[in-house]
Amino acid sequence: MTADAKAAYDLARRLADPDRKKAANRAYYLANKEKVLAKNRQWALDNADLLVARRAEQRDRWLQYGRTYQPRHPEVGRLGTARYRARRQGNLTKSDWQDLLSEFDGRCAYCNVKSDSLQIEHMLPISRGGTHNKANVVPACGTCNRRKGALTPLEYLARTSPSL
Numbered sequence: 001m002t003a004d005a006k007a008a009y010d011l012a013r014r015l016a017d018p019d020r021k022k023a024a025n026r027a028y029y030l031a032n033k034e035k036v037l038a039k040n041r042q043w044a045l046d047n048a049d050l051l052v053a054r055r056a057e058q059r060d061r062w063l064q065y066g067r068t069y070q071p072r073h074p075e076v077g078r079l080g081t082a083r084y085r086a087r088r089q090g091n092l093t094k095s096d097w098q099d100l101l102s103e104f105d106g107r108c109a110y111c112n113v114k115s116d117s118l119q120i121e122h123m124l125p126i127s128r129g130g131t132h133n134k135a136n137v138v139p140a141c142g143t144c145n146r147r148k149g150a151l152t153p154l155e156y157l158a159r160t161s162p163s164l
């Protein structure tokens with residue numbers, strides 16, 4: 001059994017209940033990580049211009065959104081954070097996080113880059129009902145974490161590699 005396949009198997013077992021489907025999705029991704037990542041990379045190479053354009057477009061949209069929304073809702077920043085914390089279920093411990101980092105060999109779960117500054121990534125976003133515990137957390141680099149935002153892993157994969 002390869003290391004990836006073993007990791008996938010262990011994760012699938014650990015996540016089997018109550019989120020069997022999520023576990024299966026993650027297991028598939030881990031078992032086929034090389035293939036998925038290779039496809040992502042090739043797609044990105046083939047579509048470099050499109051990606052640059054899409055990123056610029058998205059940045060403009062967000063800037064525009066921020067400029068028009070924030071001034072009209074000065075309360076949202078603070079309230080939003082408080083609500084986010086209140087809604088956040090689960091208790092990821094420091095040792096859980098250390099376990100995850102070693103499980104993923106100090107690499108981003110999405111792009112496989114090795115990094116000293118990996119961030120806590122909620123696979124199912126908190127805003128979509130995800131919990132703040134080990135079963136729902138993976139390490140991700142800042143770039144992937146920001147890019148994934150409030151998408152589920154499958155939505156994210158579908159977006160980053162439409163040919164998958």
Ligand SMILES: [Zn+2]
Pocket residue numbers: 108109110111112113140141142143144145
């Ligand atoms: Zn990454």
